[in-house]
Amino acid sequence: MIRVQTEDFDVSKEIKALTQGKTHIGGVATFVGLVRDMAGGRSIDTMTLDHYPGMTEKMLAKIEAEAVERWNLDASLIIHRYGPLSPGDQIVLTITASAHREAAFEANEFLMDWLKTKAPFWKREGGKDGDRWVEAKASDNDAAARWSR
């Protein structure tokens, strides 16, 4: 499942909804990305997430389908927020559930690496010295590249 929304999310509720009645699941890996108060030595007051409605949903669904297929997941969820956020706010949630923990962990790392490089979101950070669009990181491309096959 994927959701693109402005609202916040509740991790426990999402885990429960996703695993409810699926008692063959043994492990659930989760990642939550938060807005940081610092970026590149600069103090951050606000973050705004722009995205490409339509393409975003398509890409998230594609990324999730790839993870489900590669790791044979029993359940998975991606939630990505957009719009104005503040330091400490939740940005993104990935949940991957499997009979075994290795698959859950690996698939979750994969989801996050691919999200960072393939989902059409753009972050704009605001501080005392104004607003700046966040630049893509080479390290994110490197992280995503390890899943190529």
Place this chain on the structure above:
Amino acid sequence: MIRVQTEDFDVSKEIKALTQGKTHIGGVATFVGLVRDMAGGRSIDTMTLDHYPGMTEKMLAKIEAEAVERWNLDASLIIHRYGPLSPGDQIVLTITASAHREAAFEANEFLMDWLKTKAPFWKREGGKDGDRWVEAKASDNDAAARWSR
């Protein structure tokens, strides 16, 4: 932080409590272990967790301290339940928070691998054909061995 308890836990509440006010945290990795309804081709109705009070707390604290030191974590939590449980019930929670997602993910995998091999818990699974103590898995030892240095 570590907790050994019979009560269930709420993942969202624990994440919030752990990251509250620490806005330098960018990523929170979480793992939840659940009781499975099948084990080695056998249907499971109940699971009971025995442990070694005193040594358990010592070992969990040691495992957590090792992760915090190796990955320079900003926050971490291990909760492990004991006593009688049922399929679908939450057994264990590990949370690792860091400025960067790679550290959070890796530290979380480390915590789970070490928990599986160093924390004095023993699982007993009950099915139609009676109760059986779960046997340790060689794969868990292999997984733990990759963190040796």
Place this chain on the structure above:
Amino acid sequence: MTILYFAWLKEKIGKDEEQVDPPAEITNIGELVEWLAQRGPGYADAFADREIVRAAIDQEFAETDAPIAGATEIAFFPPVTGG
């Protein structure tokens, strides 16, 4: 065809969407970028670093040599920074 701009391309060009009708000799993304870059100083600025601008044709990532024939929606944006 509809052209969409995101993030700082949107700001530099001053709009997030427009209808364009490029001449027939504009056949792929690279040529479309050259053609758009001529439309004004905002466009020239937005497309100044050709290497960094990413494109999507009908919501799928597209390389410079991807043909645009039949496309209904083409988007230009910086490298993504979500997650």
Place this chain on the structure above:
Amino acid sequence: MTILYFAWLKEKIGKDEEQVDPPAEITNIGELVEWLAQRGPGYADAFADREIVRAAIDQEFAETDAPIAGATEIAFFPPVTGG
């Protein structure tokens, strides 16, 4: 000294704790296991597979050759299966 048993060792021996006073020639974990295994059929059964039984001295994992002098609490149990 106090001896603790967990999981199936506890069941086979029929108790989870006992006070013992081994003779002076029993100096390490391996010797203590041999000595305990003589105490009855339940003990013999519990310690039948010496390779699989794990030990802790005062709540720290201990190998077969670990000296037991000064220990106040020694525990025996199968390989752990938590997490």
